[in-house]
Amino acid sequence: MSHPTPTDALSQRLADSGLRSTPQREVVYNVLLQQRDHPTADEVFARVKAELPTISLATVYNCLETLVQCNLVRAVNFERSPTQYCPNLQPHAHFHDEHTGRTYDIDLPPSVLDQVNTVLPSGFDASSVEITFRGKAVATPARVATAAQSAG
Amino acid sequence: MSHPTPTDALSQRLADSGLRSTPQREVVYNVLLQQRDHPTADEVFARVKAELPTISLATVYNCLETLVQCNLVRAVNFERSPTQYCPNLQPHAHFHDEHTGRTYDIDLPPSVLDQVNTVLPSGFDASSVEITFRGKAVATPARVATAAQSAG
DNA sequence: TTGATACTTAGAATTATTCCAATTCTTAGT
DNA sequence: ACTAAGAATTGGAATAATTCTAAGTATCAA
Secondary structure (H helix, E strand, O other), X not given: OOOOOHHHHHHHHHHHOOOXXXXXXXXXXXXXXXXXXXXXXXXXXXXXXXXXXXXOHHHHHXXXXXXXXXXXXXXXXXXXXXXXXXXXXXXXXXXXXXXOOOEEEEEOOHHHHHHHHOOOOOOEEEEEEEEEEXXXXXXXXXXXXXXXXXXX | OOOOOHHHHHHHHHHHOOOOOOHHHHHHHHHHHHOOOOXXXXXXXXXXXXXXXXXXXXXXXXXXXXXXXXXXXXXXXXXXXXXEEEOOOOOEEEEXXXXXXXXXXEEOOHHHHHHHHOOOOOOEEEEEXXXXXXXXXXXXXXXXXXXXXXXO
């Protein structure tokens, strides 16, 4: 009797979409789960190569796209810098540190999300909202644990 | 006795930043004010050429960058599509219509903005927030007037 | 086994934007 | 006015993230 592993979740979701589970997709997904620092495609590529040295960058892009389609990963953009990838599925905002370039996940309480949705006039039917802060993140003891999981 | 024109505001702001008012900067700014549909640099280029046929795309990029620096214009990004430019200085969110590609300004009441800022844990010092909706905008009689000013 | 389809791969192509070097324009000081 | 210094503009080359393409490889169903 065992728990479902992230890999199980992956193949499940892929199957649901009529897609196959492949070594490349699994390793890309695991890389995202193991170091939740919002890597770019290039960074994912570098990390995945440790395990699959012959993988191509195009495949990394393909896999990331696939994971986004399956709703296992979120693609995050700041201005025109390279897209970053995030396996956090909880509703959350992003904080982009202007100095370090690091990206932090910020938990979004449902109440705030509700408030935000009230600003839409009738006739605007939103399927998603993105909330992005930009500024400076100061290291505090309280946040060290969080940062270790979610900074990038 | 006359009102300050947008052009006055422009040269004022430029002067404040130690920059010069030039025909190119003025026309670029006027183009943004005249048709508030969140044009891309290319679109601005096309419109500006009607008045300044010899302007270069590089200059359009330079002017837009300058206007953004002076806080007269906001640069808006959706995923990795070309940066769009917006002369609306009021706090507002953006709604991006997935079907038409049009971008709408959504007024942001201070109360909601305050609510949103409460989600930041201590140590996160935000200098700006961007709120972006994605979805489908349905034309309603109530919004026709608004859309005429702010759609794009 | 075989055909059909899905996936991966390497490299070429695309595209928004920035960089560069050369020219032109402004301005301040004489 | 004249000139030197700095600012702005220009066209074209360069950059960089991403997508496309065509060919090869793997997987599945019959």
